[in-house]
Amino acid sequence: MSTQIDLPKIEKKAYKDSQQDGLMEVMMGLILMTFGGFFYSPIFAFYILLIVFSGRIVESVRRRYTYHRIGFVKFHRENPKDALTGVLLFELAVIVIIFTLISIFGNVKDYSQWVNWAPLFFGMIMVGPFAHAQSRSGSVRYTGYAILSVVLGVFFSLIEFGSGCTGLILYLILIGGFLVLSGLVIFIRFLRKYLLLKKEMYDGSK
Amino acid sequence: MAASDSGSKDLHPIAGIDRLIHEPARLMIMAYLYVVESADFLFLMRQTGLTAGNLSSHTSKLEAAGYIEVVKEFVDRKPHTMLRLTDAGRDAFQEYREGMMEVLR
Numbered sequence: 421m422s423t424q425i426d427l428p429k430i431e432k433k434a435y436k437d438s439q440q441d442g443l444m445e446v447m448m449g450l451i452l453m454t455f456g457g458f459f460y461s462p463i464f465a466f467y468i469l470l471i472v473f474s475g476r477i478v479e480s481v482r483r484r485y486t487y488h489r490i491g492f493v494k495f496h497r498e499n500p501k502d503a504l505t506g507v508l509l510f511e512l513a514v515i516v517i518i519f520t521l522i523s524i525f526g527n528v529k530d531y532s533q534w535v536n537w538a539p540l541f542f543g544m545i546m547v548g549p550f551a552h553a554q555s556r557s558g559s560v561r562y563t564g565y566a567i568l569s570v571v572l573g574v575f576f577s578l579i580e581f582g583s584g585c586t587g588l589i590l591y592l593i594l595i596g597g598f599l600v601l602s603g604l605v606i607f608i609r610f611l612r613k614y615l616l617l618k619k620e621m622y623d624g625s626k
Numbered sequence: 627m628a629a630s631d632s633g634s635k636d637l638h639p640i641a642g643i644d645r646l647i648h649e650p651a652r653l654m655i656m657a658y659l660y661v662v663e664s665a666d667f668l669f670l671m672r673q674t675g676l677t678a679g680n681l682s683s684h685t686s687k688l689e690a691a692g693y694i695e696v697v698k699e700f701v702d703r704k705p706h707t708m709l710r711l712t713d714a715g716r717d718a719f720q721e722y723r724e725g726m727m728e729v730l731r
Contacts, residue, residue, distance in 0.1 A: 425653070425723060431661035434673060483702070491669025492708075493662050617668070 429558075436557035438493050441486045442606025445565075447474045448549075449599030456592025459585040485607075489614035507548065514544045535584045536577055539591035543573020546595075565602075569595055640729050646691050647722045651676055652684045656711070656719045659694060664710035685709060693718055 451471055457464030470477075518541050519528060526533040546569040554562035576591040647656055654674045659665065665673075671681050688694045693715030697708045711719065 425657050425726075427657065427661055430657050434658060434662055434665075434669075437673065438669075487666070487668075490672050491666045492706075493665040493669045496663050 432556065432558040434493060435495065436559050437490060438495075439553070439557060439559075440490070440606070441482065441610045442603035443478050443481055443486070444553075445599045445603030445606065447478050447603075449596040449601075449603060452592050452596030452599065454596075456589045456596060459589045459592075485611065488616055489610070510548045511545065514541065517544065532584060536587065538585075538588040539576035540570070540573035542588070542592065543569040543571075543595070565599065568598070643725050643729065644718055644722045646687065646693070647718060649684075651680060652688060653722075655681070655684055655688065656693065656715065656722075659709060659711045660716065660719050664708050667707040667709065670709065688715070691715075691718075 447470070451467055451474065454464045454467035454470055458467055518534075518537055521540070522528050522533050522537055526536075528534075547566045550562045550566035550569070553559070554566070572591060572595055576587045576594075579587060581587045581590075647653055651674065654676075655670060658670060658673050667678075667681065667685075670676075670685075671678060674681065676684070685694060685696060689696050692712060695710050695712050697710070699706050699708060
């Protein structure tokens with residue numbers, strides 16, 4: 421037996437396994453795609469509803485497909501004050517980086533410059549949740565998403581597009597679409613890997 | 627006599643190890659429940675690799691010792707078993723870890 425019980429490793433494994441259905445990716449991708457669509461047409465304003473109800477939607481799909489296969493786990497709640505402080509500090513750092521980049525390569529007073537660099541801004545903002553998921557689960561796929569979101573952000577910020585928000589719209593739809601597709605592939609693999617068990621085989625009911 | 631006293635003192639931490647938790651399967655269950663708030667029977671089964679019968683038997687022992695709480699509830703009109711560490715179980719597990727570290731030091 422190991423001399424040490426590696427609790428962080430156990431916690432990471434539990435978290436990673438609880439997220440192996442890919443549904444968070446699908447939901448995040450849908451939000452990003454509809455958010456991108458909103459810059460094209462106000463019809464897509466329902467992205468706000470997706471954000472508000474994302475937790476409930478994912479939960480209801482999980483109740484139907486996930487929990488019967490791998491079980492349900494509830495983690496300790498993170499301190500909301502710490503989480504909020506972390507998010508605000510991270511966003512402030514991103515704004516400072518974008519501000520510095522625009523100062524170096526353009527003019528901070530020019531609104532169109534901020535629009536041009538918006539894909540990188542969103543790409544860097546998304547590093548936050550991906551880094552958080554990576555640190556909790558130890559899964560490299562989140563590192564991949566973070567790198568991709570920044571690389572695509574740089575790419576779409578440097579390309580010249582005709583009208584103002586085109587780069588941002590394309591970026592959000594592309595990264596969102598990638599997440600949706602990636603999440604769906606993970607979800608299908610998950611369904612194939614974990615077949616439904618009969619209730620009496622796993623519930624422990626006597 | 628002095629040597630014997632010294633020996634029993636050295637061995638004291640081993641004698642204090644909680645045998646109920648020390649069993650590998652139960653140790654796994656306790657460790658998983660320690661890092662989460664609660665988990666259902668299936669999740670623990672998947673994580674620990676124990677069969678339903680084994681898990682049920684070990685959780686019964688832990689429940690009898692007051693280390694875990696087993697809550698049977700209905701979700702969508704289906705029975706659902708949730709397990710969580712009690713405060714006593716959390717303390718016992720922490721004590722077990724400290725005791726083992728002491729022994730192995």
